[in-house]
Amino acid sequence: xxxxxxxxxxxxxxxxxxxxxxxxxxxxxxxxxxxxxxxxxxxxxxxxxxxxxxxxxxxxxxxxxxxxxxxxxxxxxxxxxxxxxxxxxxxxxxxxxxxxxxxxxxxxxxxxxxxxxxxxxxxxxxxxxxxxxxxxxxxxxxxxxxxxxxxxxxxxxxxxxxxxxxxxxxxxxxxxxxxxxxxxxxxxxxxxxxxxxxxxxxxxxxxxxxxxxxxxxxxxxxxxxxxxxxxxxxxxxxxxxxxxxxxxxxxxxxxxxxxxxxxx
Numbered sequence: 001x002x003x004x005x006x007x008x009x010x011x012x013x014x015x016x017x018x019x020x021x022x023x024x025x026x027x028x029x030x031x032x033x034x035x036x037x038x039x040x041x042x043x044x045x046x047x048x049x050x051x052x053x054x055x056x057x058x059x060x061x062x063x064x065x066x067x068x069x070x071x072x073x074x075x076x077x078x079x080x081x082x083x084x085x086x087x088x089x090x091x092x093x094x095x096x097x098x099x100x101x102x103x104x105x106x107x108x109x110x111x112x113x114x115x116x117x118x119x120x121x122x123x124x125x126x127x128x129x130x131x132x133x134x135x136x137x138x139x140x141x142x143x144x145x146x147x148x149x150x151x152x153x154x155x156x157x158x159x160x161x162x163x164x165x166x167x168x169x170x171x172x173x174x175x176x177x178x179x180x181x182x183x184x185x186x187x188x189x190x191x192x193x194x195x196x197x198x199x200x201x202x203x204x205x206x207x208x209x210x211x212x213x214x215x216x217x218x219x220x221x222x223x224x225x226x227x228x229x230x231x232x233x234x235x236x237x238x239x240x241x242x243x244x245x246x247x248x249x250x251x252x253x254x255x256x257x258x259x260x261x262x263x264x
Contacts, residue, residue: 002030003231008081010034010073012064012121013091015042017190018140021223022088023047027055029227031086034077036060038091064091064117067124074124083132086230087125089118089162090140094192096201099153107154114158119165122180126173133177136230139166141184143245151201159184163241170239179238181229186245188217209254212247 009026013019014035027033027050035057037043043059050057060076062069077084093113095106122137129135144152145159162182170180187193187207196202208214225244228234243249 002028003227003233004086005030007085008032008034008077008083009086009088009230010036010077010084010125011088011090012036012117015039015046018185018188018219018222019088019090020046021219022090022226023057024050024053024055025220025223025227026086026230027057028053032056032058032081034058034060034073034080036062036064036073036091038063064121065112067120070117070120070124073121074128078128084125084128085132085135087121087135087137088140088226088230089121089137091117092140092142094152094155096151096196097153098151102153110154111158114155115161115165118162122165122169126169126178129178130173130176135178137169137178137180138226138229139180139182140226141166141182141241143184143186143243143248145184145241146243146249147251166241167239174238179229179234181234181237181239182241183222183225183229184241184243184245184249185222186217186243186248187211188219188222190219206254209257210248210252212250212252212257214257215246217244217246 004026009031011019011023014023015037023033023035035043035047040061043061047057047059060073064070093110118139139162141162142159144156145163148156166180166182222244225242
């Protein structure tokens, strides 16, 4: 039997990148998936591709910064499938900018999408899960919640907030059968770092010099951890942020592995 047979999962920001892989894995493992995103064309393309594998997936296109739209997403899911078992708060944004140049509008936008929206998505989902006396919420944090990259002040603040939010909501809701955890990915070639590489704000050597495994992570590796935390295999894991970062958070200095390479 597939791990998520008979279960219903919402993935926000599911149209591309990490979210797309999460939608695909949940669907292939038997879940009915609601792909939520603001990108209508890409959401449809992703859903069509996954549906082509014989999976059950629908889309909900909306800007979840509006709490009323969050309520509509939850209502749509329950109306369509009768329940809600899994919520993955994956949608996120970032903009590279020195702190002294940060505008109020940019700061508010990043905190709104990356922290406020996941909080209220969790709250609205929990209301349904409490009635069911079961549910799993997985928040997508970032290695930047612990390892700071300059030029990302509001993003780092928001992702550190996700870790704290995960802990407090898990503490409040575990007694009602809701497990809340988070995954903090390391260096994955999604849209944001790919753009930084393209415009020269980041280079491959920098990334690999602080990676004990000496490679980029794969989107499916993060999806695997998310699905694990949402499964019964993780039934005793509550309130944790799992750093799936290839060892980046161990804090090795740039080029610290050169000695071991030379000693081979």
